[in-house]
Structure formats: C-alpha cells, structure tokens
Amino acid sequence: xxxxxxxxxxxxxxxxxxxxxxxxxxxxxxxxxxxxxxxxxxxxxxxxxxxxxxxxxxxxxxxxxxxxxxxxxxxxxxxxxxxxxxxxxxxxxxxxxxxxxxxxxxxxxxxxxxxx
Amino acid sequence: xxxxxxxxxxxxxxxxxxxxxxxxxxxxxxxxxxxxxxxxxxxxxxxxxxxxxxxxxxxxxxxxxxxxxxxxxxxxxxxxxxxxxxxxxxxxxxxxxxxxxxxxxxxxxxxx
Numbered sequence: 001x002x003x004x005x006x007x008x009x010x011x012x013x014x015x016x017x018x019x020x021x022x023x024x025x026x027x028x029x030x031x032x033x034x035x036x037x038x039x040x041x042x043x044x045x046x047x048x049x050x051x052x053x054x055x056x057x058x059x060x061x062x063x064x065x066x067x068x069x070x071x072x073x074x075x076x077x078x079x080x081x082x083x084x085x086x087x088x089x090x091x092x093x094x095x096x097x098x099x100x101x102x103x104x105x106x107x108x109x110x111x112x113x114x115x116x
Numbered sequence: 117x118x119x120x121x122x123x124x125x126x127x128x129x130x131x132x133x134x135x136x137x138x139x140x141x142x143x144x145x146x147x148x149x150x151x152x153x154x155x156x157x158x159x160x161x162x163x164x165x166x167x168x169x170x171x172x173x174x175x176x177x178x179x180x181x182x183x184x185x186x187x188x189x190x191x192x193x194x195x196x197x198x199x200x201x202x203x204x205x206x207x208x209x210x211x212x213x214x215x216x217x218x219x220x221x222x223x224x225x226x227x228x
Contacts, residue, residue, distance in 0.1 A: 042120075042220040105160075107160040110158075
C-alpha cells in the first residue's frame with residue numbers, strides 16, 4: 001500500500017515563474033492537507049481539501065496560491081509568479097477521514113521549492 | 117491564541133543518554149496531542165499520541181504523558197541511539213477542519 005506520493009522532490013524556479021506541486025494521497029484517503037515548512041520554523045497549515053472541495057484555506061496566502069483536488073488525479077498546489085520568499089518545503093498529508101485522533105495524518109516526503 | 121511551544125534545538129546528546137524534549141501547548145478544551153518525527157529528507161511520521169489527561173503514548177522506546185494540569189506533553193527516552201537523530205515535532209489537534217497545529221520542531225543529534 002503506497003504511502004502519500006509527492007512530486008517532484010525538488011523544484012527550482014526563477015522569480016516570476018509558476019510552480020506546480022503534486023500530491024497523490026494514500027489509497028482510500030479522500031482528505032488532503034497541505035503544509036509549508038520554512039527554514040528554522042515548524043509546519044504551517046495552508047489548506048484542507050476533500051475531493052472537488054476546498055474545506056479550509058485559512059492558511060493560504062490570499063494571492064498567487066491556489067489548490068485543487070479533482071475527482072480524478074492528484075491534488076495540486078499551484079504558486080503563480082513565485083518570489084524568493086516562497087522557497088520552502090511543501091508537505092502534503094492525507095487521512096481516511098477528517099484528521100482526528102483515530103484518523104491521523106500520513107505525510108509525503110515533501111517538495112522542496114527553491115526560487116532563484 | 118492556540119499554539120505549541122517546544123524547546124529549541126539543536127539538542128546534542130551522546131549515545132545511551134536520557135532524552136527529554138519539552139512541549140507545552142495553549143489551547144481551549146481537551147486537544148489530542150501528538151509527537152511526529154522527521155528523518156533527514158523525509159516527511160513526518162507519527163511517533164506517538166495521547167487523547168486525554170494522564171494518557172501515555174509510547175512507541176520505539178519513546179514515551180510522553182498528557183499532563184492537563186501543566187498543559188505539557190514532554191517526550192522522553194531512556195537510552196537514545198544514533199539512529200534517533202532527527203527533528204521532533206509536537207502537535208495538537210483541536211478537531212475541526214484545520215488539522216494539526218505544530219511546534220517549530222526540535223533537532224536532535226545523537227553522537228556515538
């Protein structure tokens with residue numbers, strides 16, 4: 001049973017380009033969370049999605065960032081017109097149900113975005 | 117506001133030493149508490165968890181006890197190994213849609 005798969009593992013973009021980060025949840029999981037990890041900081045919640053729905057995007061920057069989780073295919077985190085401050089590790093996590101004590105999050109290995 | 121505070125790292129210990137990583141939280145209600153571990157180049161893995169006061173989570177020789185009176189969930193291990201070198205994150209779950217709230221992480225370095 002494959003775990004949460006994220007790709008690419010490393011992504012380099014120049015300022016102003018677009019970054020697309022992909023996440024395939026664990027088999028059977030329909031709940032996806034995206035987190036950002038900045039250097040020397042913990043993980044910050046960005047967005048929570050279920051299939052075809054954004055449930056909570058309170059942690060997403062209001063501009064340039066968007067996320068989707070279509071009926072078919074992986075969840076996508078999209079960052080338009082990247083800036084140096086977007087350089088970070090982006091982690092996707094999935095769960096069977098809404099994250100709870102009995103339905104813990106399973107994390108992917110992350111995508112490390114570097115903006116030059 | 118709600119938050120998790122962990123001791124700052126890096127924490128450097130010799131092999132077989134006793135480990136404590138402090139974690140305290142501020143949150144309303146009775147959150148579930150977790151410790152996650154992140155090995156170099158990997159994502160986070162659930163290490164242990166506890167859901168109510170005085171519960172003890174344990175796994176791989178690590179333990180943490182949910183202390184409601186001190187709002188703490190300190191991670192302990194009696195004898196660490198080099199392979200325990202990683203970043204450890206304390207987290208709580210209030211329930212609802214925003215998932216886990218994490219501390220900043222504590223980098224643990226175990227020297228042979």
